[in-house]
Amino acid sequence: MVTTRSRSRQLPQSDNHITTPPNTNRSDVQNHQSTSSTSKTTTDSARIGYTGAIDQLKQAQQKDPDLQYIANHLNDNKYINSYLLQDGLLMHYEQHSKPVPCVPKGEIRNDIMKIYHDTQANGAHFGRDKTIKKIKARYYWNTMNSDITNYVKSCIRCNQNNPIRCKPPGHLKPIEPPEGVWHLLSMDFHGPITPTSRRGNKYIISITDVLSKFVIAKAVRDCTADTAARFLQEEVICKYGTPKCVLTDNGTHFTSTMMEHLLKRLGITHLYATPYHPQTNGQIERFNSTMDAKIAALSNQYRSDWDDNLPFVIFNYNTSYHSTIKTIPFELMYGRSPVLPFDLQNPNVSLQQSSHYAQNIRQYISHLTNNAKTNIIHAQHQYKSRYDTNRSNPTYSINDLVLIKNIHSRHKFDIRYEGPFRIIRRLGVKTYLVQHVKLLDLTRQVTVDLHTHTHRDQTNNIFIGGAVAIGIVIIILLAVVFFTYRRLRRSIRHRQPLALQALEASGLNQLHPMGNILMSTLRRLDTLEQATQPPAIRYASSPALPPLKF
Incomplete structure (x- = not known):
């Protein structure tokens, strides 16, 4: 009996990472039938191959056999009222609308959806209807409505930040009344x-x-x-x-x-x-x-x-x-x-x-x-009937990817949903155990309807893993080395980089990649401190001291 609020989402049909058929249920546990590699929203223009050039679109049309067939049969009655060639570019038009280019199958369709949904200038992550209208005014392909719908539903950023304006998913599962009093x-x-x-x-x-x-x-x-x-x-x-x-x-x-x-x-x-x-x-x-x-x-x-x-x-x-x-x-x-x-009391007391x-x-x-049990069950049925009205009841399978309601958000722009998480166990009708796809130590017990429990292990305060532990140790070591370094410089006013010598002698930079960051930081601190000293002191020298031992 735990909880999460997630909504089911699906990935674009052209995504090679899709492992199951699309699921469009909007539930508290958001179902993204994909792998973790698809959890990143593609807004980097370097990954968009289509530039909007007419020549690029013409070349792509020539490689699409379906569009070439239409172009070669424009005089047939089947196509004459819907398509036309304009400077070698196949266009589609409808009544009371201007002709727009036909988009061939392939990655170019995904690129167009990325441009008009993901990018800052053209999309800004607006919803399905706005994105469909925007693309329809500029391009055409026969499955564009379903493709755009699936693409928008699969957008991780939209799923994480958009509010749900319908009832949370999941039908009511009442607790059966006990057999007797004090049970x-x-x-x-x-x-x-x-x-x-x-x-x-x-x-x-x-x-x-x-x-x-x-x-x-x-x-x-x-x-x-x-x-x-x-x-x-x-x-x-x-x-x-x-x-x-x-x-x-x-x-x-x-x-x-x-x-x-x-x-x-x-x-x-x-x-x-x-x-x-x-x-x-x-x-x-x-x-x-x-x-x-x-x-x-x-x-x-x-x-x-x-x-x-x-x-x-x-x-x-x-x-x-x-x-x-x-x-x-x-x-x-x-x-x-x-x-x-x-209360009125009878003055006569009977001892019989x-x-x-x-x-x-x-x-x-x-x-x-x-009678109490019967009445409780009857009341539960009535309440369940009202509760379940116009409410979806999604089901999920092991290995489905879901987003979990972020119940600790405090600010306007905090993400509403976290993840993705992978379902690793079903605990009940509405209860699942999920595991973060990257932070494998992070697990939660959640319910579909999200009045949600996230029993993490108990999760939200869970320790993130070995990488964090090493990072904390490095930060502490950095502080110790730096303040030791400053104290020695004040006491003997020497100009040799003692902290750097100590770090090199310890071999920390060879034990962990963070050691290189520590070395670089100390060198910058040494350079910055020397730059703030008067010239007479900046170039002063002192006898070299042996390396520090830790």
């Missing part, structure tokens, strides 16, 4: 809440029973693993018993060793939601929204007493009718109706007890449980 609980931290309460509380930790919708919540000062473990033991297990499963997000307070050991010792199965995909744990997220509104309505002007009102909000939520299960969570939890503080009381309670709770 599956959803747990979450809510906050930090502003302002901090007078007691110093900034967070609310809550847990919800997925079947009965019964909620337990507490205001706390922090969101640490110790707080979560203490809440689970004292407020949940010691008062209501041990649940079978607990569903949480991937926060460090829930993935810590302490929590894992506690849940394992108690025999509780720990389930994780997809990273960055709160819909997986959607029930408690929906409750948080309701809770915020009710706390705000009860709190004082400064909202400093919100934690005082939290128990009343939780109590009223648990004792109110729930439209999904069509009963009261308290009643489903305890097998009896709640008694509210101002039916011999079948326990059996009746069990039957009543079983009846409520079955």
Whole structure:
């Protein structure tokens, strides 16, 4: 249950790297049926062979047998109203439009699409319709509509930067309701809440029973693993018993060793939601929204007493009718109706007890449980029907290339989609494990609909690889050598390039290509520093010192 937002794309039909038929589904996981070599947008004019010269187009037409056949049969009724020869150049024309040159098969068609879509002066990466109109006004070939459509859809830069103006892809996959009460609980931290309460509380930790919708919540000062473990033991297990499963997000307070050991010792199965995909744990997220509104309505002007009102909000939520299960969570939890503080009470108290009381309670709770499950499934079907309307449901295969929604973009011009990534495993109906085509250590767990989780390993903060490590070491070494060099120059005012001697003696430039960059940088620094000294000092000399040892 994880997420990515990608849209399926395809490469130009003439691209030699296409490995599968084109897929035009616009999904959160963008399907580029291509290899990594096609992920670069070609905007370099040096790679465009067509220059727009008429002679070049004539020569290309003469090599195309289809166009030559048309040119040789212009007097036939089949072609006379569509084609003409103009100075040896085969032209195509339509009613109310001027004649335009016919473009033969081959790379020249790709070059024209590159010019009028990729280049700054003629295309600027505008969309399909604008590109088709622009090229149609200047050229013609019989498959130009489909070719241009496929070319624009395959543009990596467009895919990475264009917003999606339709519903995210992927049909809803509801979680089946559990068999009984306290079988599956959803747990979450809510906050930090502003302002901090007078007691110093900034967070609310809550847990919800997925079947009965019964909620337990507490205001706390922090969101640490110790707080979560203490809440689970004292407020949940010691008062209501041990649940079978607990569903949480991937926060460090829930993935810590302490929590894992506690849940394992108690025999509780720990389930994780997809990273960055709160819909997986959607029930408690929906409750948080309701809770915020009710706390705000009860709190004082400064909202400093919100934690005082939290128990009343939780109590009223648990004792109110729930439209999904069509009963009261308290009643489903305890097998009896709640008694509210101002309810009318019968002054007569009966101490008689039916011999079948326990059996009746069990039957009543079983009846409520079955009804709740039926009502939840019915509500899920209704919501799924609304959710899936006008929404695509793409499927992907192993080795498909996709783009992943960039959920960390902060600026206007940040790319919206990252990649390409290769699908290496299917984890569920909508969930996939993907791997970057170049950074092989970079993997993500994603879902098609993109409320997305990108469980990277956990990815976005993943270490990029050995090259980065070497680069960091070189930078640190550069700083150490440079400052050592400057200190020695100040202390003894010598003019010999000690740092260069040290680097040459160490042989670093022979160990890694970055060593050559370090050598070059030090030489430039030495030259620059000498150039800033007065002439009398610039040409001064001092006895050579032995090479530095590291």
